[in-house]
Amino acid sequence: MKQQRLPKDFLWGGAVAAHQVEGGWDQGGKGPSIADVLSGGAHGVDRVMTDGVLDGYRYPNHQAVDFYGRYKQDIALFAEMGFKCFRTSIAWTRIFPLGDEPEPNEAGLQFYDDLFDELLKHGIQPVITLSHFEMPYHLVKAYGGWKNRQVVEFFVRFSEVVMRRYRHKVKYWMTFNEINNQSNYQYPLFGYCCSGVDYTREENPEQALYQVLHHQFVASAQVVKLGHQINPEFKIGCMLACVPFYPYSCKPDDVMYAVEAMHQRYLYTDVQVRGYYPSYLLRDWERKGLQIEMQPQDAQILREGCTDYIGFSYYMSNALQADAASNSDGMFGFPGNVANPHVKASDWGWQIDPVGLRYSLNVLYERYQKPLFIVENGFGAFDKVEADGQINDDYRIDYLRAHIEEMKKAVIEDGVDLIGYTPWGCIDCVSFTTGEYGKRYGFIYVDKHDDGTGSLARSRKKSFDWYRNVIASNGEQL
Ligand code: P53
Numbered sequence: 188m189k190q191q192r193l194p195k196d197f198l199w200g201g202a203v204a205a206h207q208v209e210g211g212w213d214q215g216g217k218g219p220s221i222a223d224v225l226s227g228g229a230h231g232v233d234r235v236m237t238d239g240v241l242d243g244y245r246y247p248n249h250q251a252v253d254f255y256g257r258y259k260q261d262i263a264l265f266a267e268m269g270f271k272c273f274r275t276s277i278a279w280t281r282i283f284p285l286g287d288e289p290e291p292n293e294a295g296l297q298f299y300d301d302l303f304d305e306l307l308k309h310g311i312q313p314v315i316t317l318s319h320f321e322m323p324y325h326l327v328k329a330y331g332g333w334k335n336r337q338v339v340e341f342f343v344r345f346s347e348v349v350m351r352r353y354r355h356k357v358k359y360w361m362t363f364n365e366i367n368n369q370s371n372y373q374y375p376l377f378g379y380c381c382s383g384v385d386y387t388r389e390e391n392p393e394q395a396l397y398q399v400l401h402h403q404f405v406a407s408a409q410v411v412k413l414g415h416q417i418n419p420e421f422k423i424g425c426m427l428a429c430v431p432f433y434p435y436s437c438k439p440d441d442v443m444y445a446v447e448a449m450h451q452r453y454l455y456t457d458v459q460v461r462g463y464y465p466s467y468l469l470r471d472w473e474r475k476g477l478q479i480e481m482q483p484q485d486a487q488i489l490r491e492g493c494t495d496y497i498g499f500s501y502y503m504s505n506a507l508q509a510d511a512a513s514n515s516d517g518m519f520g521f522p523g524n525v526a527n528p529h530v531k532a533s534d535w536g537w538q539i540d541p542v543g544l545r546y547s548l549n550v551l552y553e554r555y556q557k558p559l560f561i562v563e564n565g566f567g568a569f570d571k572v573e574a575d576g577q578i579n580d581d582y583r584i585d586y587l588r589a590h591i592e593e594m595k596k597a598v599i600e601d602g603v604d605l606i607g608y609t610p611w612g613c614i615d616c617v618s619f620t621t622g623e624y625g626k627r628y629g630f631i632y633v634d635k636h637d638d639g640t641g642s643l644a645r646s647r648k649k650s651f652d653w654y655r656n657v658i659a660s661n662g663e664q665l
Contacts, residue, residue, distance in 0.1 A: 200272035201613020204319035211255030218284025227622035266309035269658040276319035286323030319364040320380035332383025362407040365428035408492020425459035440509035500563030504543035541589035548597035565611035578648040
């Protein structure tokens with residue numbers, strides 16, 4: 188019979204990251220992470236990476252939305268929406284406050300035990316990212332971040348400790364969140380958050396980037412192999428920020444330019460899913476004279492640590508015009524990245540393109556034939572609380588509905604193997620790129636504002652009931 192519906196066990200849920208929701212930045216023995224030294228910014232105002240926690244700066248991640256103190260209440264709301272899963276990350280600095288200690292911090296381990304128990308009690312399975320822009324600040328100061336091969340060992344140690352501890356509580360894992368963001372190395376924030384490296388300060392940024400990546404690929408592969416030994420049932424994925432590049436036109440140069448640009452997305456999954464470096468990248472290194480230090484066993488480590496699935500975020504697509512590529516000020520710093528006249532954009536300039544989600548699901552599935560997991564999707568917007576307390580976020584419902592419709596086509600019509608869907612920021616949280624509270628994604632509103640005011644009280648937006656119904660009908664009622 189023709190499959191007309193999403194699979195029964197489809198994992199509906201929501202996603203966040205530890206540093207964007209937890210707060211409690213110095214509680215329970217936690218050490219400072221790179222997110223704790225990032226100031227708040229705004230659209231067009233960069234976040235500053237300060238040298239330690241300094242007076243005169245606002246650090247929104249220190250308090251975030253106090254998920255650390257309020258997770259029981261929040262999980263009850265997720266359960267009310269019918270979540271089957273909840274994606275968050277484990278803050279490395281709760282487990283290893285400095286990053287290079289031989290022994291973990293028991294209070295940090297206990298926190299995630301309690302958090303996962305609370306989720307499981309409500310029938311919600313945790314989906315866990317091991318590294319989501321929150322490495323220990325000490326590893327940046329003392330080791331130079333991921334440029335240093337020693338960090339591989341520290342990360343594998345951290346991962347091993349948590350995978351063993353939670354082996355009966357967590358099945359789905361991901362290694363590095365949006366590992367490809369650092370391809371955008373012109374923007375210090377991206378390299379800093381992925382790897383603790385500001386590539387703009389490197390003599391040869393690309394050399395530094397690929398050295399870092401090699402370390403992360405090796406670390407990721409080691410963790411995948413180790414995880415399968417700890418529990419053969421584990422599913423361990425990579426995580427890609429899937430912002431597809433379209434050719435702006437059918438002009439062959441535009442088409443080819445988009446193919447070349449997509450290498451900056453695929454190179455990450457090519458290595459993590461297939462287990463070896465793709466030819467186009469090796470040629471690129473050769474052409475540019477880049478020498479990446481590798482150890483003799485690395486090729487085998489990569490081959491033995493292929494991921495089980497591909498987690499990815501999808502918010503927008505971009506369009507490339509080859510003729511405009513000499514203008515280095517393309518959108519998001521990408522040469523030739525021009526506005527797509529066929530789509531609208533959010534208040535932060537992110538172009539809204541639901542069909543791009545079906546496109547992404549298709550190209551990734553065709554290329555790898557591995558299960559996919561949409562672990563982020565959503566609409567960052569200013570919300571207005573009406574006099575009666577209602578938040579009528581129809582724009583968010585429209586965005587999500589349109590994307591779920593395209594996701595269903597990919598599964599039902601195209602046969603893509605999709606594990607689940609976890610919209611980003613299911614509870615309002617601190618924006619990553621701007622550090623704002625005002626850029627909201629949630630079904631759950633948090634009363635907290637960029638001027639520091641707000642009670643942190645939670646309330647249900649209009650989208651809350653809508654999403655509950657989507658889950659209850661397994662995506663039939665949109
Ligand atoms: P904020 C770019 C493109 C797609 C996703 O972002 C991106 C980015 C920025 O790196 O990041 C992810 O909060 C990231 C989350 C982040 C979310 O998108 O800036 O994994 O941590 O919060 C939304 O609106």
